Amino acid sequence: MTATRRLAAILAADVAGYxxxxxxxxxxxxxxxxxxxxxxxxxxxxxxxGRIVKTTGDGLLVEFASVVDxxxxxxxxxxxxxxxxxxxxxxxxxxFRIGVNLGDxxxxxxxxxxxxxNIAARLEALAExxxxxxxxxxxxxxxDKLDLAFEDLGEQQVKNITRPxxxxxxxxxxxxxxxxxxxxxxxxxxxxxIAVLPFQNMSGDPEQEYFTDGMVEDVITExxxxxxxxxxxxxxxxxxxxxxxxxKQVGRELGVRYIVEGSIRKAGERVRVTAQLIDAATGNxxxxxxxxxxxxxxxxxxxxxxxxxxxxxxxxxxLAEVAHARRASPNDNAAQLTWRAQGLFxxxxxxxxxxxxxEAIATAQQAIAVDPASLSAHRILAWSHGLCHLLRWGPExxxxxxxxxxxxxxxxxxxxxxxxxxxHCGATRVxxxxxxxxxxxxxxxxxxxxxxxxxxxxxxxxxxxVGLGEEAKAHALLAIRLNPRDSWIGSAQLALAMASxxxxxxxxxxxxxxxxxxxxxAGVIRRAIMIACCARAGDLExxxxxxxxxxxxxxxxxxxxxxxxxxxxxxxxxxEHLLEGLxxxxxxxxxxxx
Numbered sequence: 001m002t003a004t005r006r007l008a009a010i011l012a013a014d015v016a017g018y019x020x021x022x023x024x025x026x027x028x029x030x031x032x033x034x035x036x037x038x039x040x041x042x043x044x045x046x047x048x049x050g051r052i053v054k055t056t057g058d059g060l061l062v063e064f065a066s067v068v069d070x071x072x073x074x075x076x077x078x079x080x081x082x083x084x085x086x087x088x089x090x091x092x093x094x095x096f097r098i099g100v101n102l103g104d105x106x107x108x109x110x111x112x113x114x115x116x117x118n119i120a121a122r123l124e125a126l127a128e129x130x131x132x133x134x135x136x137x138x139x140x141x142x143x144d145k146l147d148l149a150f151e152d153l154g155e156q157q158v159k160n161i162t163r164p165x166x167x168x169x170x171x172x173x174x175x176x177x178x179x180x181x182x183x184x185x186x187x188x189x190x191x192x193x194i195a196v197l198p199f200q201n202m203s204g205d206p207e208q209e210y211f212t213d214g215m216v217e218d219v220i221t222e223x224x225x226x227x228x229x230x231x232x233x234x235x236x237x238x239x240x241x242x243x244x245x246x247x248k249q250v251g252r253e254l255g256v257r258y259i260v261e262g263s264i265r266k267a268g269e270r271v272r273v274t275a276q277l278i279d280a281a282t283g284n285x286x287x288x289x290x291x292x293x294x295x296x297x298x299x300x301x302x303x304x305x306x307x308x309x310x311x312x313x314x315x316x317x318x319l320a321e322v323a324h325a326r327r328a329s330p331n332d333n334a335a336q337l338t339w340r341a342q343g344l345f346x347x348x349x350x351x352x353x354x355x356x357x358x359e360a361i362a363t364a365q366q367a368i369a370v371d372p373a374s375l376s377a378h379r380i381l382a383w384s385h386g387l388c389h390l391l392r393w394g395p396e397x398x399x400x401x402x403x404x405x406x407x408x409x410x411x412x413x414x415x416x417x418x419x420x421x422x423x424h425c426g427a428t429r430v431x432x433x434x435x436x437x438x439x440x441x442x443x444x445x446x447x448x449x450x451x452x453x454x455x456x457x458x459x460x461x462x463x464x465x466v467g468l469g470e471e472a473k474a475h476a477l478l479a480i481r482l483n484p485r486d487s488w489i490g491s492a493q494l495a496l497a498m499a500s501x502x503x504x505x506x507x508x509x510x511x512x513x514x515x516x517x518x519x520x521x522a523g524v525i526r527r528a529i530m531i532a533c534c535a536r537a538g539d540l541e542x543x544x545x546x547x548x549x550x551x552x553x554x555x556x557x558x559x560x561x562x563x564x565x566x567x568x569x570x571x572x573x574x575x576e577h578l579l580e581g582l583x584x585x586x587x588x589x590x591x592x593x594x
Contacts, residue, residue: 005106009066009101011100012120013059016128051063071132071148097127098127100123103117103120119165128249131169132172133170134168149170150170158282193230215264216237219310222307247261259278266295270295271295308483311452315485321339337366357387379411382408385404392524417448418448419446422442430465453486456476456492457489467569469500489519494526494529501536514530530546540585
């Protein structure tokens with residue numbers, strides 16, 4: 001049976017902050033909503049020939065035969081709500097978000113379905129409290145028929161819709177415009193953009209304003225060390241201090257995709273800091289954390305919490321950009337290609353698949369073809385080729401190392417002082433056998449950006465490889481403490497396993513090697529360290545199991561260690577210590593290759 005379809009205008013509405021209102025006054029909020037529906041909403045919908053399809057607690061879905069009727073209805077509801085809220089305390093105000101779309105719908109008894117309905121719901125989610133957003137098709141039908149001003153919010157990528165949706169906001173109280181007014185919404189820059197809003201002082205103590213503002217200023221400063229981010233200056237973000245803000249509106253006004261906001265509460269000698277990272281386009285929370293500290297040294301607490309926030313936010317933004325690039329329609333934009341390459345690289349590492357790594361390399365090369373000065377794209381090439389060398393992927397691993405160094409040389413030509421350049425230069429030098437210069441580069445990178453977890457991890461790995469066990473442990477543990485969810489934390493755990501093994505701390509080495517393997521099961525060095533650790537700890541059965549797994553995906557790696565083609569450690573005595581552990585695992589005499 002063929003589904004019944006028709007073109008319709010769909011209005012979706014819900015209450016902004018409904019959970020907060022219900023939490024503060026459940027019965028009162030419910031009564032106010034019922035009265036609004038009975039006295040205002042439903043009569044306006046009937047006046048404009050709308051049909052209420054369904055209600056969902058705080059929201060409702062309405063179908064109209066005319067877009068003009070749908071928009072007129074939305075505007076009259078909005079104006080009526082403004083009059084009703086004029087004498088209501090702000091904490092009790094009921095504000096609706098409304099989205100209007102024109103699209104094809106499927107009828108099923110009394111319900112409606114389809115992208116036309118889904119987009120209306122997404123438009124409602126993009127509206128600020130008390131606001132109205134229209135889809136591009138709806139705007140085309142009403143722009144010359146209604147005496148309204150519209151603001152072009154550009155194309156927005158919305159959940160579960162493959163193509164970007166053109167969005168317009170109705171600007172009530174302003175003169176109508178003959179065309180859209182895009183000037184009010186700043187365009188997003190090519191790189192991820194972020195604004196740190198003033199944190200809220202929840203203590204009621206004016207003295208805490210200095211601590212609160214100082215922490216936010218430090219977060220802005222430290223985030224600015226990440227040159228891949230576009231960070232809005234303090235002078236712009238602090239104009240929102242003391243104001244109730246809508247993150248979507250702030251995103252449009254400042255031209256940013258991400259917002260950091262938070263609060264600080266002091267009780268006695270303890271302080272609680274909360275921070276959230278929000279997608280400004282959707283209002284969705286991407287990350288949130290709470291930090292409880294004792295205020296023995298105010299500046300020490302401020303510095304520690306700042307580093308934790310910054311070290312967590314930067315990788316979360318990277319993950320969000322990768323996800324955004326995957327959802328976006330394919331094009332030849334260099335930034336989008338770079339983020340897509342980053343996503344493929346992450347997936348290749350997590351799954352241990354060479355084919356994905358080759359795809360990441362090809363995508364990064366496409367980005368470079370569009371923008372030869374893309375430091376981020378060259379960075380992906382350096383990482384990808386370097387890991388292909390370490391993992392022995394491909395018939396000529398040494399050529400992979402040459403390709404990695406070639407990418408580093410291009411990075412040096414683009415920006416030799418960027419912490420990403422110094423990090424990759426140092427890591428690649430270590431792989432090339434230039435340990436001293438490599439560690440010096442990594443330490444310079446850490447001076448430039450002490451909040452980079454990747455730099456800390458690579459430095460820890462290099463220090464463990466050259467026998468600087470205590471330094472390696474300190475840097476690896478700091479990386480884990482700053483951002484335990486970073487995708488590179490497995491490499492910090494590997495550094496801890498290496499340092500512990502060389503220090504003859506075998507049970508500890510087994511623990512760290514096991515954690516490192518969880519994040520990268522196909523890591524050949526991680527498996528080799530685990531085999532030797534288990535043997536030294538007396539667990540020969542587990543050592544044999546780990547050896548079988550390693551031989552299953554890298555049958556020649558163990559032999560390559562004994563041939564001297566791969567070196568996990570730089571010092572001969574450390575390398576021999578590892579080989580003896582591998583021989584012990586195989587039940588062989590210490591002088592033989594297992």
